[in-house]
Amino acid sequence: MTFQSKPQKTKLAQLSLLLASACMSLTAWSQDAPQDGVYKDRIDWGVLMDMSGPTSASQGVWVNGFRDYMRRVNEGGGVFGRKINVLAEDNRFNAATDKIAFEKLVTQTPVIAISGMGASVSQVALAPTIKAGKVPIVGTYTTTKALSEPVTPMVYNGFCGYKSMAQAGVGYHVDTLKLKAPKVVTLAIETAGGKEYHDYVAEAVAKFGGTATHLTVKVTAVDVTPQILEIMNLKPDLITIYGVSNTAILTMKALAQYGLNIPTFGITYLGAPQMFQSMGAQAAANYKFISCFTPGGVDQTAGNKAMSAYADSIGRGDMKQDINYVAGWVTGQMAAEALTKLGKNPTRARLIESMSKGFTVNSQGLAAPFTYTASNNTGPVVFKLFGFDFAANKFKSYGDFADYEKYTR
Amino acid sequence: MFEQVFFSGLALGSIYGLVALGFAVIFKATDVFNFAQGMFVVCGAYLAVTAISILQLPFPLAIVFIVGAAALLGVLIHMALIQPLLGRPMLSVIMLTIALSIALRALIEMIFGPQGRSLTTPMPTGVLMLGSVRISYLHLTAALVSWACMAGFGLFFRFTSVGLLMRASADSHEAAVVSGVNVNTMNRLAWAIGSTLAAVGGLFLGQLQIASTELEGIGLLALPAVVIGGMQSIPGAIVGGLLVGIIEQMASTYISPKSSDIVIYVLLLLILMVRPWGLFGQKELGRV
Numbered sequence: 001m002t003f004q005s006k007p008q009k010t011k012l013a014q015l016s017l018l019l020a021s022a023c024m025s026l027t028a029w030s031q032d033a034p035q036d037g038v039y040k041d042r043i044d045w046g047v048l049m050d051m052s053g054p055t056s057a058s059q060g061v062w063v064n065g066f067r068d069y070m071r072r073v074n075e076g077g078g079v080f081g082r083k084i085n086v087l088a089e090d091n092r093f094n095a096a097t098d099k100i101a102f103e104k105l106v107t108q109t110p111v112i113a114i115s116g117m118g119a120s121v122s123q124v125a126l127a128p129t130i131k132a133g134k135v136p137i138v139g140t141y142t143t144t145k146a147l148s149e150p151v152t153p154m155v156y157n158g159f160c161g162y163k164s165m166a167q168a169g170v171g172y173h174v175d176t177l178k179l180k181a182p183k184v185v186t187l188a189i190e191t192a193g194g195k196e197y198h199d200y201v202a203e204a205v206a207k208f209g210g211t212a213t214h215l216t217v218k219v220t221a222v223d224v225t226p227q228i229l230e231i232m233n234l235k236p237d238l239i240t241i242y243g244v245s246n247t248a249i250l251t252m253k254a255l256a257q258y259g260l261n262i263p264t265f266g267i268t269y270l271g272a273p274q275m276f277q278s279m280g281a282q283a284a285a286n287y288k289f290i291s292c293f294t295p296g297g298v299d300q301t302a303g304n305k306a307m308s309a310y311a312d313s314i315g316r317g318d319m320k321q322d323i324n325y326v327a328g329w330v331t332g333q334m335a336a337e338a339l340t341k342l343g344k345n346p347t348r349a350r351l352i353e354s355m356s357k358g359f360t361v362n363s364q365g366l367a368a369p370f371t372y373t374a375s376n377n378t379g380p381v382v383f384k385l386f387g388f389d390f391a392a393n394k395f396k397s398y399g400d401f402a403d404y405e406k407y408t409r
Numbered sequence: 410m411f412e413q414v415f416f417s418g419l420a421l422g423s424i425y426g427l428v429a430l431g432f433a434v435i436f437k438a439t440d441v442f443n444f445a446q447g448m449f450v451v452c453g454a455y456l457a458v459t460a461i462s463i464l465q466l467p468f469p470l471a472i473v474f475i476v477g478a479a480a481l482l483g484v485l486i487h488m489a490l491i492q493p494l495l496g497r498p499m500l501s502v503i504m505l506t507i508a509l510s511i512a513l514r515a516l517i518e519m520i521f522g523p524q525g526r527s528l529t530t531p532m533p534t535g536v537l538m539l540g541s542v543r544i545s546y547l548h549l550t551a552a553l554v555s556w557a558c559m560a561g562f563g564l565f566f567r568f569t570s571v572g573l574l575m576r577a578s579a580d581s582h583e584a585a586v587v588s589g590v591n592v593n594t595m596n597r598l599a600w601a602i603g604s605t606l607a608a609v610g611g612l613f614l615g616q617l618q619i620a621s622t623e624l625e626g627i628g629l630l631a632l633p634a635v636v637i638g639g640m641q642s643i644p645g646a647i648v649g650g651l652l653v654g655i656i657e658q659m660a661s662t663y664i665s666p667k668s669s670d671i672v673i674y675v676l677l678l679l680i681l682m683v684r685p686w687g688l689f690g691q692k693e694l695g696r697v
């Protein structure tokens with residue numbers, strides 16, 4: 001039998017008292033935390049994106065764009081005196097981590113809404129939970145059928161949709177290259193989004209009487225020789241790429257290595273200046289990317305000038321040309337405007353009700369204005385193609401947004 | 410098509426062999442299964458970005474910078490993290506290398522940001538035609554430099570007194586200590602060599618693609634290479650790297666891209682079951 005000495009008993013009692021006080025404080029604090037993420041001096045807004053992992057190169061930049069827009073809003077006094085506090089959770093390209101992070105933003109550190117939803121796999125996994133829940137998703141980074149269809153007041157897509165990317169990209173090339181029954185290859189990483197994108201490409205190509213072939217490549221591929229050899233066998237008129245930065249870089253370099261001058265366009269996520277610089281002028285000569293957003297510095301619209309000036313002022317000048325940064329910025333604008341409409345008493349329920357009535361996002365040139373309605377949550381639908389001018393060290397556009405509208409009507 | 414795929418696999422396998430050699434040197438000298446070897450590859454790529462794009466050093470000086478910095482990194486890691494754990498259970502050391510890998514990744518992303526960095530060097534671009542086979546000059550340079558490094562270190566271990574001392578320390582720490590060899594110095598040298606070899610691999614991979622933390626995944630392909638070749642075998646690591654490169658390309662071409670992982674790791678499992686000391690390793694015999 002063990003006897004405790006008097007000093008030991010005292011220590012034990014002190015420890016118990018300390019623990020009990022801590023528990024009570026924690027309970028009291030948690031009861032003070034509003035369930036909607038709205039406080040006297042701030043509003044918590046959640047972001048779920050891959051800030052590490054194979055997609056972090058693009059998604060991390062998007063987060064910077066979103067945060068910078070909110071920073072600008074806060075510098076101007078916030079929304080009716082409340083600062084917008086961005087709580088960004090790193091999904092690490094892992095569906096299990098997505099679920100944990102999502103639950104955290106819904107209950108633990110509650111937010112009024114969430115933006116981003118980085119990877120297609122996480123959208124598919126969380127779609128039923130989101131649609132049945134209370135936290136709206138305002139401005140997704142990627143679009144999947146699972147989350148977008150059928151239309152729900154809980155979800156608003158905030159990036160260029162795969163369907164529209166495929167339609168505009170294929171349509172433009174068929175017209176400019178005057179292709180008859182085009183043969184198109186979709187080179188995609190092995191994800192749900194890649195398969196979905198190819199399906200849209202095949203649908204778009206079929207309208208012109210052509211065929212589309214799906215080739216896959218690993219996310220962590222070091223070399224694409226097998227895929228290029230297959231492309232040499234297929235002899236396509238056009239290639240479209242879905243993947244991460246390395247997918248496009250390796251593909252274009254390999255195509256140049258094999259002397260294949262096949263027009264190629266990448267999805268919007270593959271629009272970073274570093275990618276073109278890594279490809280080099282020769283390999284990048286045949287490469288464009290399709291986008292519903294305009295890179296910083298490409299034109300002198302009010303929205304582009306404002307974003308570029310602010311990015312330069314806070315030392316993010318190197319990011320303003322990255323389409324992911326622009327997309328994050330525009331989504332930030334969408335979120336801030338949605339909050340402003342609610343006035344001094346924002347809540348999740350009021351936010352959902354307000355957005356469900358429909359609204360238009362006018363980024364003053366960073367994208368064509370896009371409208372959400374009760375039956376349409378697609379987001380930006382007007383696209384154009386961009387290439388890179390190595391001499392001027394900036395992007396150049398091929399035509400105007402209006403030239404491409406016919407492809408996505 | 411077969412010749413094209415084979416040469417492509419050889420070029421890639423040379424880089425894997427280089428990284429695997431670094432891994433084997435560290436393991437042979439210090440018995441540490443270094444899960445941070447992939448991040449050493451990433452460090453090499455970012456050291457190249459620092460030297461060439463940020464500091465804008467002339468290329469030869471940039472190489473000196475990269476090699477020196479990578480070697481210093483290896484030495485510091487051994488002194489600060491590995492040496493204090495001498496004699497501890499292997500699991501502790503393995504966990505440390507995993508933690509080191511995670512910490513290095515986070516540090517790099519904090520310093521350089523999440524987006525990849527392009528790396529432009531004066532290394533030759535363009536394509537060489539050998540019959541119907543197209544080989545990019547960059548791949549060829551990577552393969553030749555890898556082979557030169559492997560040959561150089563092979564000669565170092567075989568014909569120099571320091572190399573002999575390193576081999577002696579690796580074979581028996583106790584005997585080396587008794588003979589007056591400074592085993593800690595030899596171990597630090599092994600870590601310096603291991604990290605330098607990985608960094609050279611990172612330089613080429615960063616140029617072939619883009620310098621990003623995703624190069625770690627490629628660096629980790631050195632692990633099956635070294636197990637297949639033989640954990641304690643220097644030639645085995647090189648051959649293992651070449652095999653992994655060729656298998657990866659062949660499987661991607663003739664089966665599917667995803668199948669290459671299956672084929673490589675099934676081979677790894679078979680080797681572990683049938684010949685756990687690897688193709689070129691030596692079976693350990695114990696006297697009772």
